[in-house]
Each structure stands twice: as C-alpha cells, then as structure tokens.
Amino acid sequence: MQPHIEVPYQQCLSIKGQALTGLSENQNLILQNEELLKDAYRWMTLTRVYDQKAVALQRTGQMGTYPASLGQEAIGVAVGMAMAEQDTLVPYYRDHATFLLRGWPIRDLLLYWGGDERGSAGGPVQDFPISVPIATQSSHAVGVAAAMKIKGEANAVVTTIGDGGTSKGDFLEAINVAGAWQLPVVFVISNNQYAISVPRTIQCGAKTLAQKAVGAGIPFLQVDGNDFVACYDAMQEALERARSGKGAYLIEAVTYRLGDHTTADDATRYRSPEEVKEAWSKEPIKRLQTYLAEQGWWDESQEKAWQKSCDQRVEEGIAAYKTMPPEPAEAMFDYLYEEFPEVMSAQLDLLYRKVERMRAPDSVVDELELDGLERDDSANDESLDEE
Amino acid sequence: MDTNKSSAQVHEITMVEAVTLALAHEMRVDESVVLLGEDIGPNGGVFRATLGLREEFGFKRVMDTPLAETLIAGMAIGMAGHGLRPVAEIQFMGFIYACMEHLVSHASRIRNRTRGRVTCPIVLRAPFGGGIHAPEHHSESTEALFAHVPGLRVVIPSSPVRAYGLLLAAIRCNDPVLFLEPKRIYRIERQMVQDHGEALPLDTCFTLRQGDDITLVSWGASIMETLMAAEQLSEQGIECEVLDLATIKPMDFNTILKSVKHTGRCCIVHEACRSFGVGAEIAAGLAEHALLELKAPVKRVTGFDTIMPYFKNEQYYLPSEQDIVAECLELMTF
Ligand SMILES: Cc1ncc(C[n+]2csc(CCOP(=O)(O)OP(=O)(O)O)c2C)c(N)n1
Numbered sequence: 210m211q212p213h214i215e216v217p218y219q220q221c222l223s224i225k226g227q228a229l230t231g232l233s234e235n236q237n238l239i240l241q242n243e244e245l246l247k248d249a250y251r252w253m254t255l256t257r258v259y260d261q262k263a264v265a266l267q268r269t270g271q272m273g274t275y276p277a278s279l280g281q282e283a284i285g286v287a288v289g290m291a292m293a294e295q296d297t298l299v300p301y302y303r304d305h306a307t308f309l310l311r312g313w314p315i316r317d318l319l320l321y322w323g324g325d326e327r328g329s330a331g332g333p334v335q336d337f338p339i340s341v342p343i344a345t346q347s348s349h350a351v352g353v354a355a356a357m358k359i360k361g362e363a364n365a366v367v368t369t370i371g372d373g374g375t376s377k378g379d380f381l382e383a384i385n386v387a388g389a390w391q392l393p394v395v396f397v398i399s400n401n402q403y404a405i406s407v408p409r410t411i412q413c414g415a416k417t418l419a420q421k422a423v424g425a426g427i428p429f430l431q432v433d434g435n436d437f438v439a440c441y442d443a444m445q446e447a448l449e450r451a452r453s454g455k456g457a458y459l460i461e462a463v464t465y466r467l468g469d470h471t472t473a474d475d476a477t478r479y480r481s482p483e484e485v486k487e488a489w490s491k492e493p494i495k496r497l498q499t500y501l502a503e504q505g506w507w508d509e510s511q512e513k514a515w516q517k518s519c520d521q522r523v524e525e526g527i528a529a530y531k532t533m534p535p536e537p538a539e540a541m542f543d544y545l546y547e548e549f550p551e552v553m554s555a556q557l558d559l560l561y562r563k564v565e566r567m568r569a570p571d572s573v574v575d576e577l578e579l580d581g582l583e584r585d586d587s588a589n590d591e592s593l594d595e596e
Numbered sequence: 597m598d599t600n601k602s603s604a605q606v607h608e609i610t611m612v613e614a615v616t617l618a619l620a621h622e623m624r625v626d627e628s629v630v631l632l633g634e635d636i637g638p639n640g641g642v643f644r645a646t647l648g649l650r651e652e653f654g655f656k657r658v659m660d661t662p663l664a665e666t667l668i669a670g671m672a673i674g675m676a677g678h679g680l681r682p683v684a685e686i687q688f689m690g691f692i693y694a695c696m697e698h699l700v701s702h703a704s705r706i707r708n709r710t711r712g713r714v715t716c717p718i719v720l721r722a723p724f725g726g727g728i729h730a731p732e733h734h735s736e737s738t739e740a741l742f743a744h745v746p747g748l749r750v751v752i753p754s755s756p757v758r759a760y761g762l763l764l765a766a767i768r769c770n771d772p773v774l775f776l777e778p779k780r781i782y783r784i785e786r787q788m789v790q791d792h793g794e795a796l797p798l799d800t801c802f803t804l805r806q807g808d809d810i811t812l813v814s815w816g817a818s819i820m821e822t823l824m825a826a827e828q829l830s831e832q833g834i835e836c837e838v839l840d841l842a843t844i845k846p847m848d849f850n851t852i853l854k855s856v857k858h859t860g861r862c863c864i865v866h867e868a869c870r871s872f873g874v875g876a877e878i879a880a881g882l883a884e885h886a887l888l889e890l891k892a893p894v895k896r897v898t899g900f901d902t903i904m905p906y907f908k909n910e911q912y913y914l915p916s917e918q919d920i921v922a923e924c925l926e927l928m929t930f
Binding site: 297299326327329330332334335336337338340341342345347348349350351352353354355356357358359360378379382383385386389543544545546547550551552553555 | 630656657659661662664666667669670671672673674675676677678679680682697698701702706707708709710711712713714715746747749769770771799846847848849850
C-alpha cells in the first residue's frame with residue numbers, strides 16, 4: 210500500500226470551457242480579465258501555427274527533427290506570461306510557447322531546429338539555452354537560483370521538464386537542494402503522459418509526480434495543464450512566493466502530447482486512436498476559445514483576422530530563416546573559448562585547407578573565401594530522424 | 597597544519613596552502629567568486645584546501661552542498677550563467693564522473709550554444725593521482741578523458757608557485773576549467789609564494805630545466821621524479837630539457853616541438869595509464885611534425901592500462917625516477 214499523500218489538484222475551466230465554482234479571488238480575477246485571456250489565446254494559437262509550420266518544414270526536408278508542443282500550449286503560455294522579463298528561464302526543448310513569449314524571433318527558433326547554431330542567440334540574455342540531455346537543466350536552475358539568492362536579487366527562476374525527466378537524478382538532486390536552501394525556483398513538470406513511447410505509469414510508481422516534492426520539503430500542486438487559468442494562477446502564486454524569499458515550488462501540469470514525440474517518431478505504434486481522440490476533447494485552445502466566445506470577447510471575424518496574422522508572422526519568420534546566408538565554417542571555433550587559443554591555430558589551418566578542398570575538388574583555389582560556402586542541403590540528418 | 601593567516605606578502609608554503617592562498621586572494625578582490633562542494637565549510641575540505649575561508653567569507657560564499665556531485669557541477673554552471681564565478685571542489689577525482697555529463701554536454705558548450713550570450717566561468721577543482729596510500733577509486737589520473745572535450749581547459753599545477761598562479765588564472769578565465777591537483781605533492785615541498793595576485797599564463801608549458809640531449813615532458817606529481825631523473829642523468833653527462841605541460845588542454849605543442857627539434861629526443865612521463873592518453877597525443881604530434889629531426893623514437897614512461905593497484909602495490913604502477921633514467925639511457929644509445 211502506498212502511504213496516502215494529499216496532492217491538491219487545481220482546475221478553473223471545465224473541459225467544455227465553463228468557469229467552475231468555488232474559485233479563489235485571484236482565479237476569478239483572471240477569469241474576468243478580458244485582455245489577459247485574449248492575449249493568452251493569441252499566444253497559444255500563434256504557437257500552434259508555428260508548430261504546424263515547423264513540422265511541415267521538417268517533412269519537406271527544410272528543417273531538422275522537431276518536437277512539437279501540440280496540446281501543451283496552455284502551460285507554456287502560462288509560464289511565459291507569468292514570468293517577469295528579469296526572471297530567468299531554464300527550459301527544456303518543448304517550450305516553444307514560452308520561447309515566443311520570452312522574445313525569441315521565430316527565425317531563431319527555426320534556425321536552432323534547422324541545425325544552425327545562430328538560432329541559440331535568441332531570448333533574454335540571462336535565459337539558458339535548450340537542454341537536450343534530459344533533466345540536466347534542473348541542476349542549472351538551482352545554480353541560477355542560488356546565485357540570485359547570494360546576490361540578493363528579488364527575481365525567480367523557472368525551469369521546465371517532462372514527466373520522463375522527473376525520473377532522473379538531476380531533477381531529484383535539484384528539488385532536494387532547492388528545498389534545503391529555500392531557493393527562488395519554480396519547477397514546472399509538463400506531464401504530457403509519455404516519454405517518447407513510455408507511458409507515465411511505467412515511468413514512476415507514485416500516484417502523482419508532484420508528490421516527489423514531499424521528500425524535498427517544498428510545496429507542490431497538480432494543475433490541469435490544459436486549463437490556462439489554472440496554470441496561470443499556479444504560476445503567479447509560485448513566482449510570488451519565490452520572489453518574496455519563501456522558497457521553491459513544484460507544479461505538475463497534467464496535459465497530453467497530442468502529436469508525435471518528434472517528427473522522427475510515430476506515436477500510433479504505442480497509443481490508441483481512442484485515447485488520442487479523448488485527449489483532443491480536453492485540449493487547451495478550444496477550451497479557452499469557448500470561454501472567450503461565451504463572454505462575448507471573441508468571435509468568428511476576430512478568429513479569422515488573428516489566424517491570418519499568425520500565418521503571416523510565421524511565414525515572415527520562415528522567410529527570414531530561409532534567406533539567412535550560411536554560417537561560415539570557421540564559426541565552429543568562434544565561441545569555443547572566450548579568446549581563440551593561439552595553440553589551436555594549426556587546427557584552424559587544417560579547416561581552411563579542408564574548406565579549400567570542398568570548394569574546389571578538382572583545382573586548387575588560391576583565395577579562400579569562407580563566407581560564400583555552399584550549404585550542403587543533405588545536412589538534414591537522416592540518421593537522427595531514425596532515433 | 598599551517599594555515600598561513602599572516603598578512604605577510606611572501607609565504608613559505610606547500611601546494612595545498614598555495615591553493616588556499618589563491619582562493620582567498622581572489623575571493624577578496626572579486627565578490628563574484630564563490631566556493632561550493634562537500635565538507636568545504638567548517639571542515640575546510642578533506643585536504644583542507646578551503647581552510648579558514650568559511651570564517652572569512654561566510655555562508656553565502658563558501659557553501660557546503662548536499663552530497664551530490666552531479667548537482668555540484670550543474671549548480672556551478674547555473675551560478676556561472678548568472679554572473680558568479682564558482683569554484684567547486686570535487687572531493688576526489690574518482691567521484692568526478694557523475695559531473696561528466698555537465699562538463700561535456702553543458703559547461704564546455706554553453707558559450708557556443710548561446711553564441712556567447714551565456715558563459716561558464718567555472719573552476720572544478722579535484723585532487724587526483726596516486727601515491728598517498730588512498731583507498732580504491734582515489735588514485736587514478738584520468739585527465740585524458742577531460743582533455744578530449746572541446747571547450748574545456750584542463751590545468752594541472754606541479755608546484756606551490758604554479759598552483760597559486762595557475763589557479764588565479766583558472767578563476768579569472770571565462771571558460772570552464774578543470775583544475776586537477778596532484779595530491780601526492782600537496783605537501784611535499786615548500787616554496788616562497790608571493791601573494792601578489794599575479795596569474796600565470798594558461799595554455800603554456802613551463803620550461804623547468806634546459807638541456808641539449810633529451811626533452812622530458814611531464815605534468816603533475818610526476819614532475820618530481822622527472823626532475824630527479826634529469827639531475828641523475830646530468831651527473832652522467834646527459835642534459836635534459838624538462839617541460840611541465842601545466843595546461844593539458846589546449847596544449848602548448850609548439851614549445852614541445854621547438855624543444856624536441858633542438859634535442860632530437862623525447863621522453864614523455866605521465867602517471868595516467870598508457871594508451872589513448874595525453875602522451876600518445878604528444879607522440880603523434882611529434883611524428884607528424886618532427887620526424888626528420890628525431891634521433892630516436894619517442895618514448896613514454898607511464899602507468900599501465902590496468903586499474904590502479906591498491907596501495908600496497910602502487911609503487912609498481914607509478915613511473916619512477918629509475919624508469920625514466922632507464923628509458924633515457926636507451927634513447928641515448930638508439
Ligand atoms: C539523458 C537523456 N536520455 C535520453 C534522451 C533521449 N530522449 C529525448 S526526449 C526523451 C523523452 C523525454 O520525455 P519527457 O521527459 O516526458 O518529455 P517530453 O518529450 O515527453 O516532453 C528521451 C528519452 C535524452 N535526450 N537525454
């Protein structure tokens with residue numbers, strides 16, 4: 210028998226988009242805030258359009274493997290909207306909504322997933338890059354939070370992770386120290402039910418992932434991750450606690466990954482159409498849209514105009530992505546060390562010679578012009594797609 | 597143990613005390629320097645490298661972490677990304693492997709991955725190497741594992757003066773540095789170390805002795821046997837040039853090459869096991885660039901490709917003065 214642990218669960222909008230009763234003052238305030246909710250709706254839809262087009266780019270060989278956030282837009286937007294600009298985001302790879310809210314140009318997101326390192330330049334200067342190794346970001350986040358505490362800043366750190374990631378030591382070590390040192394960090398689990406093909410129930414024997422916080426001594430909460438209002442309220446509370454020196458918080462957002470894990474995955478191999486259909490009935494965008502429409506805050510013509518503007522914004526980003534001149538080969542040395550170590554110059558010479566050979570397979574080129582290097586279009590890594 | 601709290605500028609101190617001196621110096625002049633690790637607070641670290649620093653700098657700058665090496669490395673990266681200069685102690689290098697993912701996948705690449713937006717000025721200090729009769733997992737020299745990683749610096753001091761100067765350089769460096777401290781020579785000699793705050797250069801070999809016959813390249817604790825061997829050979833009329841590699845990666849190969857082109861002979865001495873190591877890297881470089889100047893094959897005096905024996909037998913594993921002399925005599929008669 211598992212010992213009983215009371216895990217609070219928070220939901221504000223029914224799956225049909227109706228406000229529930231018995232809500233807190235802040236939740237009611239959010240529900241009455243037309244502009245805030247419309248903003249949230251706009252970011253969620255923009256994210257979805259961006260996701261669809263990113264997947265299409267990958268399918269047509271114009272981008273690398275891509276992990277869509279289809280179905281998880283509510284939590285991503287709630288995180289992005291609740292964070293202050295000067296807070297620090299230590300993200301995982303499926304945080305597209307939050308990245309957009311933190312100011313990453315669409316072009317840069319596409320560059321990143323298109324295999325061009327210049328994409329990583331986006332975002333506020335203090336935010337961390339996407340962490341591809343699972344869960345390592347949790348340790349970085351507590352480091353940032355400790356730095357904030359040492360420096361006496363009143364900001365907070367938000368770090369995100371998938372359900373699978375909570376199985377790793379990094380996550381457990383991080384929540385442990387966050388509790389012990391009372392660090393200003395909010396852990397957000399996007400529990401989308403799967404880690405690639407492994408369902409949440411096989412991942413961990415506990416009834417909820419939120420309760421992992423018990424052992425760390427930090428407060429915890431489960432929210433309906435498809436309910437923007439519930440997510441936003443939870444984030445506001447957690448961030449306020451963190452900023453006012455009350456320590457860490459763990460939120461498990463219960464959601465569902467409606468798409469494949471990545472464009473290299475085929476989710477039909479491990480889950481039934483019925484399950485996915487059922488999940489679609491709970492998805493976040495429709496839910497908020499219904500609520501907005503019933504308040505008389507959103508209608509067909511606004512929807513049309515907004516969809517058009519999303520299309521346009523994403524198309525502009527795609528155009529900017531496609532017209533980026535290729536990065537010169539020697540850029541691989543640029544950011545390795547702060548200053549290029551003189552002792553490595555022999556290796557740079559080797560690269561120049563290699564580039565020379567690639568440019569002119571049959572003849573010797575006298576002048577090296579790295580900037581104009583042809584891009585190899587087969588760079589779309591097939592082997593990664595097989596992963 | 598002498599904590600050297602006197603304010604005199606010149607201290608006659610051991611290498612581990614030089615580490616403390618450098619840490620204290622940098623913490624005084626740069627508020628962003630913080631220390632974290634296991635038992636580094638009141639205990640001063642198991643080798644006492646941080647002794648007295650908690651008293652002087654307080655809890656916020658000298659942090660005892662939970663017992664979690666992965667966390668220490670990851671947390672240091674987070675701190676560095678947010679404007680601090682963390683110097684983390686990993687109690688023994690034998691426990692550093694839990695940090696590997698953070699070093700390889702994050703610390704060494706975060707500048708590159710953010711195009712310079714987020715940087716990682718961390719120092720991970722760890723005592724390493726054999727010869728102090730330590731238990732299993734405490735005696736290996738695995739610097740080559742880390743030297744293989746692009747974007748990491750691997751620095752190994754071999755005297756109090758170099759420990760002081762190189763550690764200052766490591767802390768001031770805006771790239772991640774693995775600072776490996778050969779614990780066998782932590783307390784073996786005292787040197788006059790001036791607490792002047794001057795760093796020694798990274799990415800540079802130090803020439804400890806000049807000679808025309810053989811170039812001896814070594815680093816860390818083995819420098820001691822290497823210098824003794826050079827002395828013994830000198831008595832037999834063979835003059836060795838002794839280079840302390842100091843920064844293992846990126847390696848100052850040009851200094852080695854120049855010396856070997858002058859002497860025509862090279863013997864590399866390292867405690868780490870023989871194959872796929874830093875010695876092999878130097879030998880390969882010499883094969884590429886000095887083949888016609890070599891008067892004899894490049895030699896290596898190293899540990900074996902075995903697990904470091906438990907301490908009753910460790911003297912069979914560690915390169916000795918006599919091993920070096922024997923190889924050098926062969927080089928001269930090739
Ligand atoms: C340390 C590590 N192991 C394995 C992988 C390969 N991998 C990439 S995503 C993934 C599943 C992660 O699932 P989860 O944490 O639930 O997040 P989700 O992708 O579902 O959002 C795995 C196993 C990895 N990136 N890092």
